Structure formats: structure tokens, C-alpha cells
Amino acid sequence: MSAAEFDLIARIRARAATRGDVVLGIGDDAALLQPPPGRQLAVATDTLNRGVHFGDDAAAADIGWKALAVNLSDLAAMGAEPAWCTLSLSLPDEGGESRQTFVDGFLDGFLELAAQHRVALVGGDTTRGPLSVCVTVIGFVEPGWALRRDAAQVGDEIWVTGTLGDAAAALALAGVAPYCDHEVRNNSGDAQTDAARLFERLHRPTPRVVAGRALRGLARAGIDISDGLLADLGHVCAASNVGACIEAGQLPTSHALAAARDGDSRRVLQLTGGDDYELCFTVAPRQRASVLQALSASGTLVQMIGHIEAQPGVRVRLPDGSAWTPPRNGYQHFG
Amino acid sequence: MSAAEFDLIARIRARAATRGDVVLGIGDDAALLQPPPGRQLAVATDTLNRGVHFGDDAAAADIGWKALAVNLSDLAAMGAEPAWCTLSLSLPDEGGESRQTFVDGFLDGFLELAAQHRVALVGGDTTRGPLSVCVTVIGFVEPGWALRRDAAQVGDEIWVTGTLGDAAAALALAGVAPYCDHEVRNNSGDAQTDAARLFERLHRPTPRVVAGRALRGLARAGIDISDGLLADLGHVCAASNVGACIEAGQLPTSHALAAARDGDSRRVLQLTGGDDYELCFTVAPRQRASVLQALSASGTLVQMIGHIEAQPGVRVRLPDGSAWTPPRNGYQHFG
Numbered sequence: 001m002s003a004a005e006f007d008l009i010a011r012i013r014a015r016a017a018t019r020g021d022v023v024l025g026i027g028d029d030a031a032l033l034q035p036p037p038g039r040q041l042a043v044a045t046d047t048l049n050r051g052v053h054f055g056d057d058a059a060a061a062d063i064g065w066k067a068l069a070v071n072l073s074d075l076a077a078m079g080a081e082p083a084w085c086t087l088s089l090s091l092p093d094e095g096g097e098s099r100q101t102f103v104d105g106f107l108d109g110f111l112e113l114a115a116q117h118r119v120a121l122v123g124g125d126t127t128r129g130p131l132s133v134c135v136t137v138i139g140f141v142e143p144g145w146a147l148r149r150d151a152a153q154v155g156d157e158i159w160v161t162g163t164l165g166d167a168a169a170a171l172a173l174a175g176v177a178p179y180c181d182h183e184v185r186n187n188s189g190d191a192q193t194d195a196a197r198l199f200e201r202l203h204r205p206t207p208r209v210v211a212g213r214a215l216r217g218l219a220r221a222g223i224d225i226s227d228g229l230l231a232d233l234g235h236v237c238a239a240s241n242v243g244a245c246i247e248a249g250q251l252p253t254s255h256a257l258a259a260a261r262d263g264d265s266r267r268v269l270q271l272t273g274g275d276d277y278e279l280c281f282t283v284a285p286r287q288r289a290s291v292l293q294a295l296s297a298s299g300t301l302v303q304m305i306g307h308i309e310a311q312p313g314v315r316v317r318l319p320d321g322s323a324w325t326p327p328r329n330g331y332q333h334f335g
Numbered sequence: 336m337s338a339a340e341f342d343l344i345a346r347i348r349a350r351a352a353t354r355g356d357v358v359l360g361i362g363d364d365a366a367l368l369q370p371p372p373g374r375q376l377a378v379a380t381d382t383l384n385r386g387v388h389f390g391d392d393a394a395a396a397d398i399g400w401k402a403l404a405v406n407l408s409d410l411a412a413m414g415a416e417p418a419w420c421t422l423s424l425s426l427p428d429e430g431g432e433s434r435q436t437f438v439d440g441f442l443d444g445f446l447e448l449a450a451q452h453r454v455a456l457v458g459g460d461t462t463r464g465p466l467s468v469c470v471t472v473i474g475f476v477e478p479g480w481a482l483r484r485d486a487a488q489v490g491d492e493i494w495v496t497g498t499l500g501d502a503a504a505a506l507a508l509a510g511v512a513p514y515c516d517h518e519v520r521n522n523s524g525d526a527q528t529d530a531a532r533l534f535e536r537l538h539r540p541t542p543r544v545v546a547g548r549a550l551r552g553l554a555r556a557g558i559d560i561s562d563g564l565l566a567d568l569g570h571v572c573a574a575s576n577v578g579a580c581i582e583a584g585q586l587p588t589s590h591a592l593a594a595a596r597d598g599d600s601r602r603v604l605q606l607t608g609g610d611d612y613e614l615c616f617t618v619a620p621r622q623r624a625s626v627l628q629a630l631s632a633s634g635t636l637v638q639m640i641g642h643i644e645a646q647p648g649v650r651v652r653l654p655d656g657s658a659w660t661p662p663r664n665g666y667q668h669f670g
Contacts, residue, residue: 023375023478024481024483027484027574028413028483028484028485028574029379029408029409029410029412029413029484029557029558029559030377030378030379030409030410030412030413030415030472030474031376031377031378031379032375032376032377032413032476032481033375033376033377033378034375034376034478035370035375035376037372040358040367040368040369040370041366041367041368041369041370041376041473042365042366042367042368043365043366043368043419043421043457043458043471043473044364044365044366044421044458045421045422045423045458045459045460045469045471046423046460047423047425047460047462047464047467047469049425049462049463049464049465049467051464052462052463052464053462073364074364074365075364075365077364077365078363078364078365078367080365084378086378086379086380086471087380088380088381088382088469090382090384090467122378123378123379123380124380125380125381125382127382127384127387127388128384128387129382129384129386129387129465129467130384130464130465130467132382132384132425132464132465132467134380134382134423134469136378136380136421136471137365138376138378138473139365141367143358143369146359146367148359148363149362149363149364150363222364223364224364239362239363
């Protein structure tokens with residue numbers, strides 16, 4: 001470890017908040033943590049790479065926010081309460097000052113979101129390499145209460161939080177293929193504000209931790225929408241050995257997206273666009289009232305969008321009852 | 336997630352062993368794990384990047400082994416018992432077949448070491464990007480028994496496991512600066528075997544997990560030697576607010592290194608070369624017998640190399656009593 005790396009770690013350490021259950025945080029070979037009795041741990045890890053998950057011009061604070069958000073979203077999808085995280089930062093061998101500026105900005109976003117969820121950054125490493133961020137989060141969940149992918153049952157209702165397609169619409173506005181295939185409408189009097197809202201959704205997704213906690217023990221299966229609704233719901237169906245039918249007319253739509261797109265162009269974004277980080281979950285009809293009450297108390301908008309069926313695969317039904325076939329199933333990590 | 340990524344994850348999942356305390360492993364948004372009662376968690380994370388931590392021609396199995404080894408070494412340095420790990424793999428967007436071949440080879444090394452330590456691979460992600468491996472390990476340690484960096488006391492003896500300088504000698508043989516500054520002797524009748532032994536130490540380090548477990552509750556402070564003895568012992572001294580004096584004549588030396596280097600050239604490798612992943616720990620003199628007995632039972636070679644002193648900084652004393660100043664302090668992560 002050079003003086004430069006030592007400085008970086010000292011900078012991170014000075015800003016990272018702690019918690020009572022962190023016995024030993026940043027600065028040793030490993031962090032020491034005291035898990036609460038009677039709980040299981042939920043552990044998720046996700047990497048963001050420059051040029052793949054964010055562009056060359058991405059703001060450091062947005063990268064920091066999103067690197068933690070996508071991981072918290074995984075815990076949310078399990079109904080887990082986040083507690084601790086580690087951060088592994090690969091940074092290009094540029095000047096020390098530009099590295100420090102980047103890390104300071106990165107921490108602005110990362111630690112802002114961490115503070116919102118009382119997550120302590122307890123360790124990690126910094127190393128030389130192409131810009132890349134690997135975050136691991138650890139949370140707690142009551143035994144038997146986690147929302148698993150393999151628990152959907154025929155007859156379950158399918159619900160989603162928030163609105164769908166906003167992040168994909170921002171990618172379309174930014175000219176990222178394939179989302180820019182369709183023309184963007186510009187008939188709103190407030191197109192610039194709408195675009196800003198869509199980009200906010202792309203760069204600063206809200207991990208649905210509160211909703212996920214409200215759903216534990218009530219919803220049956222759950223997943224977060226990172227690769228697109230059809231793809232992610234497809235994982236639930238495959239793991240649960242069931243199928244699904246989505247009502248295209250029920251997809252929750254933001255004002256900003258409604259102003260920018262309609263018809264098929266909008267449906268593609270909402271059904272196959274990734275990066276929304278909303279939750280998709282299934283509910284036994286008899287639990288509907290309890291779920292709505294719990295989510296209402298948490299202040300989360302939700303919408304029922306379809307049902308779990310016995311026939312494998314995920315189908316989409318248009319309001320006129322006809323079937324709709326998407327041009328693709330979701331974000332492709334490899335070509 | 337594309338079909339290609341799904342295939343990769345299925346390949347990894349099919350080969351990963353599990354443990355009784357893994358409630359839910361690879362394949363959901365997060366892993367669910369049951370920690371044992373009455374223990375603290377030790378968590379470490381480390382990234383290896385191509386071109387920084389391994390070369391373009393590194394064997395996939397060696398990369399897999401080392402990515403886990405450097406993390407297990409961090410747990411060893413805390414005296415923790417490893418249990419679970421996650422793996423985040425960034426892979427270049429090459430053909431699917433070459434990606435599969437790499438992942439298969441990578442898992443050969445990674446899972447061989449995981450099996451040796453009964454570590455379960457419980458989750459992670461695969462993504463597109465320059466070749467990079469981020470591993471997070473979680474282990475257990477009894478409250479109060481961890482070997483921390485900040486616990487060294489004046490008068491403690493300084494000990495190390497195994498031999499020092501082997502990995503740096505391999506880097507020198509490979510022509511990696513600055514280790515290749517000095518001429519390599521070739522007066523051994525068995526130079527090729529010696530070189531192979533040195534490369535084995537570089538590519539397949541042995542994480543000192545068994546020794547670390549034997550030391551918990553007995554040694555005072557501990558660290559693993561990843562950046563070089565002077566640098567890493569320097570971290571212990573800084574954290575403990577003490578200094579150290581190393582006896583250069585006491586540094587444990589492998590036959591292979593002794594055949595390749597001597598004098599100043601060897602000392603540079605042993606004192607400033609990284610990548611050995613041996614443990615350096617401090618022991619109160621009254622605990623010496625207990626420590627030696629515990630380590631002997633674990634089959635680990637150890638050597639006393641110096642003492643903790645009140646004067647800050649790390650000094651090196653030659654056998655004739657004179658002081659030795661190194662040309663540099665250890666591996667530099669940033670230039």
C-alpha cells in the first residue's frame with residue numbers, strides 16, 4: 001500500500017459513519033461485526049464498470065449512489081434490512097488529485113444513500129485498474145420471511161412498486177441502443193423537466209428497502225427489476241416452475257414517460273427496459289388487503305399488473321385481449 | 336441477464352459446494368446465511384485486476400486460486416474461520432466459448448482452495464468489462480479473540496510464518512520491475528526446479544488460515560504480508576502507536592530463494608516484496624511457549640524476527656549490528 005492509497009483509505013474512513021454493531025470498521029485486514037441473534041444474513045454483491053454500467057461522463061456522485069443502490073435493491077427484493085457494506089474501488093492510474101476528486105464525489109453519493117438506510121461502510125480495498133466499483137452488502141432477515149424467487153404459486157397476483165420504463169426512457173434520450181430505436185415525442189410543455197426526471201430515475205434509483213421490509217412474511221415471491229420486467233419476472237417463473245400473464249394496460253407509468261412515449265414504443269421500455277430497480281412480487285389473493293395496508297403505511301405506490309399461471313413463460317396481453325410479443329426480453333449483459 | 340450470463344451462473348452454481356449454514360445459495364437476489372450464535376463476523380474484500388495483479392498470460396486456475404487466497408489470508412490475519420464467499424467476475428466481451436473456458440479454469444483453482452477450507456461460494460455476479468475479480472469472504476471469530484493491527488505492545492516479539500521473499504523473487508525472474516533490478520544467481524544445480532517453486536509461491540499462495548486460528552487469543556497483533564514486511568509491519572506499528580526493529584539475519588529463507596539471491600539483493604525481496612501472504616504477528620514473551628505449541632500442532636513453520644519498540648517506525652538491523660535502509664518500503668498500488 002502506497003502513501004497515495006493510504007491517503008485514499010484515510011479519506012474514506014474519515015467520512016464513513018459507523019453503527020453500534022460494528023466492532024471494528026475500516027483499517028484492519030477484515031471488519032469485525034456483531035450480527036443480531038435469531039436473524040439470518042442476506043448477502044448480495046454487484047459490480048459497476050465504466051463503459052458498461054455508466055458512461056465516461058457520469059458524475060462521480062451518481063456512480064457512488066448507484067453502486068450502493070443496486071446492491072440495496074437486491075436486499076430489498078429479499079425483504080432484508082441492510083446493515084453493512086464493503087467497497088472495492090478500482091481507479092485508473094491518473095494523477096493523485098483527480099483520483100481524490102473522484103473519490104470525494106463518489107463518496108458524496110455513496111454515503112448519502114448509506115446514511116438514508118443506516119448502512120455502515122466497514123471495509124474494502126482500493127486498487128489500480130480500469131474504473132470499476134464492486135459493492136457487497138449484508139443485511140438481516142427473519143428466518144422464513146425472505147422473499148425468494150422460487151415461491152410464486154399459480155393464482156398469485158403480480159404487483160410492482162413505483163413506475164416502469166423511466167430509466168430505459170432516459171437511456172433512449174441519451175441515444176443508447178436499442179432504446180433509441182423509437183422516436184421520442186416532445187409534445188409536453190415541460191419536456192426538459194420531464195427529461196431531468198427520467199435521468200434522475202436512471203442515475204439515482206431508489207432501492208425499495210422500505211417496501212421490501214413491509215412485504216416480508218406477506219408477499220410470496222419477489223425480485224428487483226434490474227434487467228427488465230419480462231426478464232426478471234421470467235426468473236421468478238422459472239425458479240417457481242410457473243408462468244405469468246401481464247396486462248399491458250396496467251403497467252404503472254410516470255407523467256414524464258407518458259409525455260415522452262406512447263403505444264408500442266412505451267411498452268418496449270416498460271417491459272424490457274432495465275435499471276428501474278422497482279420490486280416485482282407475487283401475492284396470494286387472500287393477502288392482498290394486508291399487503292396494500294403494509295405498503296400504504298410505507299408510502300410506496302404499487303400496482304397489480306397480472307397473474308401467475310400454470311403455463312410456463314411470461315405472456316403480455318394488450319387491453320383488447322390480443323397477445324403482444326416483445327422485440328427482446330431485457331438487458332443483455334453479454335452480446 | 337442474457338442467456339449467456341444465465342449459462343455462466345448455472346455453470347458456477349452446478350460446481351459450487353454448499354454448507355449446512357447456507358439457507359439459500361447462488362441464484363436469488365441475495366444469499367441467505369445462518370451465522371452461528373455467539374460469534375462475530377469477519378468480513379474482507381479484495382479485487383484482482385488483469386495487468387495489475389496478474390499478467391495477460393496468467394493461467395485461469397491460478398487467478399481463481401489467488402483471488403480467493405488473498406481474501407482468506409485477510410481472515411487468517413484476524414484469526415477468523417472462513418465460511419462463505421461471494422464472487423464478482425468482470426469478463427471481456429469475447430466469444431462465449433472462450434469465456435466459458437476461462438470460467439471453467441478459474442473455478443478449478445477457486446473451488447480447489449474453497450474446498451480445502453470448507454468455504455461455500457454463495458453468490459455474486461458476472462458482468463461485461465475488463466477482466467477483474469472481486470471476492471468478499473465472511474468468517475467467524477470469537478468475541479475479543481481477533482488479531483487486530485492496533486494491539487501490539489512494546490516488548491512484544493515479532494514472528495512470521497513460512498518464508499519471505501519467494502513471490503518477489505518470482506516477479507524478479509519474470510522481469511517485473513523493480514524486483515528485477517538485481518542479478519539472479521544461477522549457481523544451483525536445480526535452478527529450474529527452484530524457479531518453479533518460487534512461481535508456485537507467487538501464483539498459489541497458501542493462506543495461513545490454520546495458523547491464524549491457532550494464534551487467536553494467544554498472539555497480540557497480526558497482519559498478512561501482502562505489500563511487503565516493512566510496509567505491513569509499519570501498519571501494525573502505526574495502528575498500535577509503537578515501532579519495531581527487525582533482525583535481517585533472522586528472516587526465514589526458502590532453499591529456492593537462497594539459491595537465487597543473497598546479500599542485499601535477497602534482503603530487498605524479503606523486506607519489501609509483496610505477495611507472500613505469510614502472517615506477521617506479535618507475541619508477549621510470556622506467551623511464547625503457548626504460541627509455539629499451538630503453531631507446532633498446526634504444522635506451520637514460524638520464525639522470530641525482531642521486537643516491538645517504543646520508537647516509532649520500522650528499523651532493520653544487520654547481523655553486524657549496523658542499520659540497513661531499504662530502497663523502498665513495499666508494493667506501490669498507485670504510482
